[in-house]
Amino acid sequence: MAVEGRLYRPVIDHETCGRCAVCRGACPAALLPEQRRETDSLRGRVFPVEGQASVAGWPPASTAPNCREGCPLHQEIDQIMHLTAAGKVREAAVLLRSRNPLPGVCGRVCPHPCAAACTRGRVDEPLAIHLVESFLAAASAADAAMAAELRGRAGAGRREKVAVIGGGPAGLAAAHYLLLHGCRVEVFEADHQPGGLPAQVIPAFRLPAATIAEDLDFLRQLGLQIHTGIRFGRELTWEQLQQHGFAALLLAVGTQRPRPLAMPTAVGEENGRLDCREFLQRCKNREELPPGRHILVIGGGNAALDAARAAVRLPERRVAIVYRRRRQEMPAAGEEIEQALREGVELITEAMPVQPVVKDGRLAGLVCCRTTAGTGSETPPALLPDSEFTLAADLLVTAVGLQFDPTALGLPLQLDQEGRAAVDPVTRETSLAGVYAAGDMVSGPSTIVEAMADGRRAAAALLGRLRTAGESV
Numbered sequence: 001m002a003v004e005g006r007l008y009r010p011v012i013d014h015e016t017c018g019r020c021a022v023c024r025g026a027c028p029a030a031l032l033p034e035q036r037r038e039t040d041s042l043r044g045r046v047f048p049v050e051g052q053a054s055v056a057g058w059p060p061a062s063t064a065p066n067c068r069e070g071c072p073l074h075q076e077i078d079q080i081m082h083l084t085a086a087g088k089v090r091e092a093a094v095l096l097r098s099r100n101p102l103p104g105v106c107g108r109v110c111p112h113p114c115a116a117a118c119t120r121g122r123v124d125e126p127l128a129i130h131l132v133e134s135f136l137a138a139a140s141a142a143d144a145a146m147a148a149e150l151r152g153r154a155g156a157g158r159r160e161k162v163a164v165i166g167g168g169p170a171g172l173a174a175a176h177y178l179l180l181h182g183c184r185v186e187v188f189e190a191d192h193q194p195g196g197l198p199a200q201v202i203p204a205f206r207l208p209a210a211t212i213a214e215d216l217d218f219l220r221q222l223g224l225q226i227h228t229g230i231r232f233g234r235e236l237t238w239e240q241l242q243q244h245g246f247a248a249l250l251l252a253v254g255t256q257r258p259r260p261l262a263m264p265t266a267v268g269e270e271n272g273r274l275d276c277r278e279f280l281q282r283c284k285n286r287e288e289l290p291p292g293r294h295i296l297v298i299g300g301g302n303a304a305l306d307a308a309r310a311a312v313r314l315p316e317r318r319v320a321i322v323y324r325r326r327r328q329e330m331p332a333a334g335e336e337i338e339q340a341l342r343e344g345v346e347l348i349t350e351a352m353p354v355q356p357v358v359k360d361g362r363l364a365g366l367v368c369c370r371t372t373a374g375t376g377s378e379t380p381p382a383l384l385p386d387s388e389f390t391l392a393a394d395l396l397v398t399a400v401g402l403q404f405d406p407t408a409l410g411l412p413l414q415l416d417q418e419g420r421a422a423v424d425p426v427t428r429e430t431s432l433a434g435v436y437a438a439g440d441m442v443s444g445p446s447t448i449v450e451a452m453a454d455g456r457r458a459a460a461a462l463l464g465r466l467r468t469a470g471e472s473v
């Protein structure tokens with residue numbers, strides 16, 4: 001913020017202002033009205049005070065700091081950082097946990113878009129927001145009084161019950177929102193543990209089981225009821241839930257079906273191919289894997305990197321990633337790629353698998369073709385003629401994306417053109433009345449924080465509908 005003309009008159013330089021609010025604490029004139037309680041001077045008119053005109057151009061369209069804008073959850077990162085810096089750790093943790101049901105998980109594996117937006121990054125490097133998040137999550141993990149305080153804020157309880165299907169980031173965020181707004185909510189999860197993909201597939205060297213357990217324990221302390229080992233569509237139906245008094249259903253079952261790998265000859269699990277989700281689950285649960293020395297991972301996203309980094313930790317395995325575009329076009333986080341290379345994973349870019357080599361019914365190699373680089377992310381790269389080469393391969397791990405599988409739910413849900421669950425963008429209702437949906441099953445593969453933000457949006461729309469229905473009764 002520059003000071004121009006009359007003494008203390010602040011002029012916001014929109015080119016450089018990141019709305020980080022550091023000026024609030026740093027300004028020796030303590031110019032902000034809410035701090036000075038002054039409403040009738042130029043200084044007092046910098047920020048709008050009720051009934052007064054504001055300085056031209058301020059506030060901008062969004063007054064939220066860049067980090068908060070960058071976070072899909074719109075977490076109050078600026079305030080959390082200020083409170084933590086001031087030693088008000090408990091207040092900071094309350095703010096964090098009021099919006100984010102999985103702060104420990106996010107501290108570890110969120111791609112932290114907040115840091116990418118951090119104003120400080122323009123000077124040297126972004127603030128380490130994720131480390132503060134991890135610290136606050138750990139510091140408050142066992143704070144039963146904090147859980148009681150948050151629960152107490154929910155106010156008078158609503159009589160309607162809501163069932164959330166799926167205990168992943170989207171489902172937990174929806175349930176957390178509904179719970180903290182006074183709803184009676186129960187989560188039904190097919191797996192033996194909640195947590196969704198982060199719990200099921202993200203390797204422990206990136207996300208320790210204890211971190212997930214701490215987040216889930218806090219949610220239970222909040223009073224969230226999570227039933228595990230119940231698969232909706234098999235052990236439970238919408239009709240049964242309605243008979244048990246549930247007024248609404250929120251589906252957040254994620255994506256389950258691996259996208260097929262475009263190759264003329266299919267390689268099945270029996271002869272040496274595993275989907276990355278299955279592979280990571282087996283690694284995590286220490287289950288048996290197909291024998292062999294050479295593991296090829298196909299794909300360039302975070303899932304491919306997780307698979308390669310888990311594979312390279314197995315004894316006596318050589319691991320390579322095959323990706324069709326250039327390294328700079330890989331969707332995976334740059335630091336993950338660096339780590340994988342340091343750990344001994346080979347990276348083969350601008351290459352596409354075209355044909356498996358099968359000997360005695362088992363995979364023995366993979367014929368690949370060079371691709372044209374730099375064709376942009378919209379069009380698939382073309383194969384270069386006469387550029388074939390063969391890689392040794394005993395196991396092919398495919399990480400080319402997951403899709404929503406509508407068949408397992410037993411509901412006649414309408415799908416969009418991409419095969420995702422179709423929802424009304426405003427009401428968040430699916431094609432079935434009273435049935436809402438959120439997370440990856442609606443958006444396609446995303447990230448933990450995006451899935452949580454979507455869960456909250458759907459829960460807010462659902463709650464709005466319940467309130468309207470309640471008022472009209």
Ligand SMILES: Cc1cc2nc3c(=O)[nH]c(=O)nc-3n(C[C@H](O)[C@H](O)[C@H](O)COP(=O)(O)OP(=O)(O)OC[C@H]3O[C@@H](n4cnc5c(N)ncnc54)[C@H](O)[C@@H]3O)c2cc1C
Pocket residue numbers: 109110111165166167168169170171188189190191194195196197198201202230231232233252253254255276277280302303304306307408409438439440441445446447448449451
């Ligand atoms: C290998 C891999 C690594 C990843 N790494 C990261 C990362 O580092 N950072 C990041 O931000 N994102 C990462 N992601 C993406 C992230 O995990 C997902 O975007 C996010 O988990 C989606 O949340 P969700 O709640 O929509 O779905 P999910 O996490 O898939 O949760 C859905 C839940 O529903 C349950 N369920 C399914 N069917 C039923 C049913 N019929 N009845 C009851 N329950 C059911 C499932 O068991 C699951 O627990 C990764 C994804 C993969 C595959």
